[in-house]
Amino acid sequence: MAATLEFWFEFASTYSYPAAHAVEAAAKARGVEVKWRSFLLGPIFAAQGWNDSPFNIYPAKGVYMWRDLARLCGAQGLPLEKPSQFPRGSVLAARVVCRFAGEAWIPAFVRQVYSANFARDLDISSPFVIGEILSSVGQVPAEIMKAAQAQEAKDAFRAQADKAVALGIIGAPSYVVDGEVFWGGDRLEAALDWAEGKRTLATA
Amino acid sequence: MAATLEFWFEFASTYSYPAAHAVEAAAKARGVEVKWRSFLLGPIFAAQGWNDSPFNIYPAKGVYMWRDLARLCGAQGLPLEKPSQFPRGSVLAARVVCRFAGEAWIPAFVRQVYSANFARDLDISSPFVIGEILSSVGQVPAEIMKAAQAQEAKDAFRAQADKAVALGIIGAPSYVVDGEVFWGGDRLEAALDWAEGKRTLATA
Numbered sequence: 001m002a003a004t005l006e007f008w009f010e011f012a013s014t015y016s017y018p019a020a021h022a023v024e025a026a027a028k029a030r031g032v033e034v035k036w037r038s039f040l041l042g043p044i045f046a047a048q049g050w051n052d053s054p055f056n057i058y059p060a061k062g063v064y065m066w067r068d069l070a071r072l073c074g075a076q077g078l079p080l081e082k083p084s085q086f087p088r089g090s091v092l093a094a095r096v097v098c099r100f101a102g103e104a105w106i107p108a109f110v111r112q113v114y115s116a117n118f119a120r121d122l123d124i125s126s127p128f129v130i131g132e133i134l135s136s137v138g139q140v141p142a143e144i145m146k147a148a149q150a151q152e153a154k155d156a157f158r159a160q161a162d163k164a165v166a167l168g169i170i171g172a173p174s175y176v177v178d179g180e181v182f183w184g185g186d187r188l189e190a191a192l193d194w195a196e197g198k199r200t201l202a203t204a
Numbered sequence: 205m206a207a208t209l210e211f212w213f214e215f216a217s218t219y220s221y222p223a224a225h226a227v228e229a230a231a232k233a234r235g236v237e238v239k240w241r242s243f244l245l246g247p248i249f250a251a252q253g254w255n256d257s258p259f260n261i262y263p264a265k266g267v268y269m270w271r272d273l274a275r276l277c278g279a280q281g282l283p284l285e286k287p288s289q290f291p292r293g294s295v296l297a298a299r300v301v302c303r304f305a306g307e308a309w310i311p312a313f314v315r316q317v318y319s320a321n322f323a324r325d326l327d328i329s330s331p332f333v334i335g336e337i338l339s340s341v342g343q344v345p346a347e348i349m350k351a352a353q354a355q356e357a358k359d360a361f362r363a364q365a366d367k368a369v370a371l372g373i374i375g376a377p378s379y380v381v382d383g384e385v386f387w388g389g390d391r392l393e394a395a396l397d398w399a400e401g402k403r404t405l406a407t408a
Contacts, residue, residue, distance in 0.1 A: 048262050058252050060374050064387060071394065073406030080406035170264050183268060186390035190275065202277030202284035 003195040006176040011090035013172035019185035038094035089125030207399040210380040215294035217376035223389035242298035243368040293329030
């Protein structure tokens, strides 16, 4: 049985953009399977008393983050255009991923939604934008969006978001291997090491 | 002229502990010189409305951080003992580094102060603890501490802390190369790439 890595992401999360474009190839190179797990940061931030992205609440953090993101994307060869609206509503796209997580078209869908938000400055909360992307990955937009917004699918997505909290996830992207949480795009290699059984914890 | 990397650190900062133990060897392997730059996070956090470590203010972040730190230290072969007091006062040790930054004994002093705080659970705000470490690196504690706490040295340290803010530093550890700030121990390789002239910024 191949080791698996859960990739927990929020479509509004800036650092998840380069991570989403990198995770599949990096995992494949190590023989690790990726599970795509969408969730929402809103409730997690709200639990810490934040009603907006911390990058907006703390401007110095925001200034640093956009510069850092330009470097990260530059190193990965990804285009970046600072969105005219940040953060953008991500629940529609996130529900699509939750409902169809195991489908072969999901990785490409995820990457295209991120590129729409952060390289094309498109409003990913719009069904028209999500519909265009669904078409481009060979799906029928109306059917997919209907299924993703059925009550059962909404409930399943809420349960998945609750699971993020239960796992101790505090930000996006996070990688989870056997319940072990690694937060931040930079921790991908550490998470893959964990998946390979390299698991060392320091003690005094 | 060798490229240089400024290592900006706060002795109370948990993630700076493994970073302080790693930075010199990693930089040397890339032919980059390290400049040791101590500062205080207190004023930077206060500017964001925090009167304590965010790892204490936001317990979920704290839980994650201590686990993550155990993994990072484990991977580096460093011992870790969660300090009985966190964060600890760091101004005395930080002033010593600022006053004697270019001396050959400083890197070993820095590493030992971090190990005292995070592997030996010693109170690094105590002159006795700092004195023991100064002795172990071949210095005369009373002389060094007197010089580090002279008014001129205090003023120079305050100016250095102000410079951290002016650079846009928002946390520790940070690596700075030609004014470019990289925050987080994980960004060491990216900072060294920058020092080597690999500097790509994404654009749309």
